[in-house]
Amino acid sequence: MPVYEYLCDACGPFTDMRPMAECDAPQDCPQCEGESPRVILTAPNFFCMPTDKRKAHATNERSANSPSTLAEYKAAHAPGCGCCSGKKPARLVTKTKGGAKGFPTARPWMISH
Numbered sequence: 001m002p003v004y005e006y007l008c009d010a011c012g013p014f015t016d017m018r019p020m021a022e023c024d025a026p027q028d029c030p031q032c033e034g035e036s037p038r039v040i041l042t043a044p045n046f047f048c049m050p051t052d053k054r055k056a057h058a059t060n061e062r063s064a065n066s067p068s069t070l071a072e073y074k075a076a077h078a079p080g081c082g083c084c085s086g087k088k089p090a091r092l093v094t095k096t097k098g099g100a101k102g103f104p105t106a107r108p109w110m111i112s113h
Helices: 051-061 070-076
Strands: 003-008 012-017
Touching: none
Parallel strands: none
Antiparallel strands: 003 012
8 A cells, every 4th residue: 555645734744655546535644533635745665765766667667569679679689699590499299190280389270271
């Protein structure tokens, strides 16, 4: 559950953990039990994070479906790498008693030649 900040007119600011569905609802002050509205008093704690964690968050924020440039592709894939070498995996072929070929990995509705 996330932590939200609230501001009591009599007692001052306080925080409370609540479900996200109740984020905009006012919360009772723990000291005077008066109804207090939600406020945003502090910025997220990204400045306290270690550099490697900040870089990881920045990487995750980028769009996963955006196309990479040619330079980025070449940096990630060396010549002859295993993931994009162009070799197709061998298809599994089965034969029936009558000698007909069957391809269990193919689409079931396809008619073989």
